[in-house]
Amino acid sequence: METKQNYGILDNFRVAAALLVIAIHTSPLMSFSVDADFFLTRILARIAVPFFLMVTGQFVMSDYLFNKKGRNCSSKKLWSYIKKTAIFYGISIAIYIPVGIYAGHYKDMTGAAVVRELLFDGTFYHLWYFPACIMGVLLVYLMSTFMSLQSIMILSGVLYVIGLFGDSYYGLIKNVPVISGIYEFGFQIFSYTRNGIFFAPVFLVLGAMISRKEAPKKNAVYGGLVLSFLLITAEAFTLRYFDLQRHDSMYIALIPVMIFLYEILLQGKKRSSAFLRNLTTWIYILHPIMIIVVRGVGKALHLTVILVDNSLIHYIAVTGLSVLAALLITYFNGRRRSRPGGNDPSRDRAWIEIDRNALKKNVEALRKELPAQCRLMPAIKADAYGHGADLIARELNQMGVDAFCVACVAEGVRLRRKGIKGEILVLGYTHPDQFYLLYHYHLRQTVIDFSYALKLNSYGKKLHVHIGIDTGMHRLGERSENIDLICKMYQMKNLKIDGLFTHLCAADSFEEKKQEFTNFQADEFYRVIHELEKRGYPVPKLHLQSSYGVLNYPELTEDYARVGIALYGVLSTQEDTEEWKDSLEPVLALKARVASVRDLYVGETAGYGMQFTADRHMKIAALTIGYADGYPRSLSNGVGVVLINGCAASVIGRICMDQTIVDVSGIPGVKSGDVAVLIGRSGEMEISVCDLAVKAGTITNEILSRMGTRLERVVV
């Protein structure tokens, strides 16, 4: 799943950009200083629209630009964006036509002028933005169907340069024969070159590109922004000084300014907000009306001197009213939309719901079991035990968790690419050809034995590692008795030893034999530590506990606790889960939909292999989930049960790859589209992942970690 979860900074900045647009149209500082106002409205505020375009580039255009020629890629996203924009444009036109008529705007308009208004100028002075968006995305999309990314970049750059000479640099060509003629001809078709052809494409492409590339060094980006901003300021004042500007939207330095600014905005992580996105659109659409309203009110109340003549108060009044009106519209829109049947967070066929509060509760419960100096290092391997690694890591980051462990390097890289901060330890083997990924993404690697330490060391660059000590599980780690070899690792100059750990393999049981073994493992571990200390080697960060270690052996607490299953609110078995149910709460629910309900008459069979035969007239339902989604096939033939409308329905016949048939005879009113709960609560009833594990003859860990990749994960 790839939703716009983590782009809250962009959403916040949209609001700032909208307020800058209002500034362009009200000149807040005009009463005080013409130069200051020029700086604010003709330079600073000029970042607003390119910013909006870059966001569109990132979310709408990148698929077309980066999937080997756009034609291989469904144009659904493009059309849905165009439709949405066209609707906003249509609404705006409807709002502003009366205003335009009142202002005498449309007197004596020719047919050509109408077309120009609709396609380029936008029928009211701020509405040019909507047709520019539509035209820009269409143009870039068209390019993507037959041009390489490089050619698209060049062409959109060339278009921008052409645009410059019709805008800020117009004075340079104004008196050049032929060329000025061409521009004059152009201006019959569009009033400005700041439009969907010459202005929008370059920012659409840049937005898409920047969002796809590695984040560069922070300081460099901030430096770049400051420098390019100085440049644009110098550029604009110079152009004004020589009176070259026909219009003042397009500058050369605007390009680097936007690149650096966007880099910076992408580095912050914050939950996205559809509310803010809608809010800004409405601020943008409505603010010219509010300018008229403020003028009208000023006149009526004889307050023109204050409300209009003082440019700053004027700006504040217009902004206040615009925001208020936009808030009202957005709020009522949201309410209307969320009313009927809006409780399912997903429209997918089958999905996982992540209970954020449960996760938080578990984090707090586990922290309570640990002393303050011990940090959680949650295991978010195997897609966070099926819960969705990006999503879980992001939530944990926000709860202040800053260390994670994963099974393999690819899992670590993926988290980094999603912007996850903090330490990430790779617990398993990484092929030497992939050591560069460890280095590049700042991942810590487990030293799985002495010979592997040699390989890590010969990579040539410093790698951060945790040494695994095998104290009896005999899976990974250097054997605890080989203290000399462990010491040798300290002498390897490319290993930066950050940690030392072991893994307990029987801490889940208090059976005497297992308890003894766990104590033996701990003793072995501490023997290694003491030996290192004795020989004068520094002791790095230590850790031994996983979930059961934390719960059953609290005395073994060190610097980290590698909690996995407990964090997700269950333990491996039903009995253990039962024992800790007051502190831990399940995080995951698994849901699907009823696809189809039908009769099954006596003697008829259902499903593959005719495994089920009706002995009475039944109602059965096909659910949109199967074993490929992680619902175990061993629950076929009446073993599994699901919940629909608070009632239980048994699985009948064999579970298929993508569907499951259940008996809904006893449940009144079941219909296509209803939600079926496979794990979680429905009405008074609940099915736990433990129930599934017991019936499938396995542990919860396996059920969870095999949840299908095609399930959408949503946070509730």
Ligand SMILES: *Cc1c(COP(=O)(O)O)cnc(C)c1O
């Ligand atoms: C998976 C794993 C963990 C987490 O185990 P849980 O029992 O799920 O808490 C901890 N340490 C290592 C080495 C692991 O492989």
